[in-house]
Amino acid sequence: MFEAIGFTFLGFLLMELAGWFIHKYLMHGPLWMIHKTHHQPSKSFFELNDLFSLGFGSVAVLLIFLGMDGFDYRFWIGIGISVYGISYFFLHDVLVHRRLKWFDRPKNSFLKGIFRAHQAHHRTNKKEDAVSFGLFIVPKEFFKNEEK
Template structure:
């Protein structure tokens, strides 16, 4: 059971750091034509950028199926990637971008920091000059309390 929890955590952590690298160097690089739909106003619920979620979700599903028979590391890493995807959906699509208006804006200090970092990322709708590419691991400056 400890190994399973370790591989779930590993899958989650690998997603955060590979997601950061993919976001910074591929999405804001050669894959900008797809990702730019996320930086532009849209009247549609779906955007071309959602293809990235399908890709990452597909990787998780493949890992789960490959490891299902023996419940080996692939299964648990797929579960970790899936857990990341679920939390990404709630934080990014529901809380930050309000694609579904299920909750109010975050009041928790950690969630507020994530919110501020993502707002800073979207200050530009250009390929260059973007900041803060992670979801959970963001610069400390976004967690500082505002003066009243």
């Protein structure tokens, strides 16, 4: 059981680290033509950038299927990536971008920090000059208490 929890956590952590790297160096690099749809106003529910989520989800499904026989490390890493994807959906798409208006703006200080970091990331709609590329791992400055 501890092994399953460990590999699930590892999958989650690896997804955050890989996501940060991919976002900074690929999405804001050679794959900008796809990612820029996320930085531009749109009236559509879907954007070309959603292809990245399909890609990450496909990796998770593949790992789960490869590890199903015996529930080995691949299965649990795939589960960790899936948990990350679900978290991403709720934090990024629902809470921050309000693609589905299920919740109000965050009141929790951790969620506020994530929200502020993502707002700072979207201050530019250009390939360059963006900040804060992670979802959970963001600079400390975004978690400082607001001035009253």
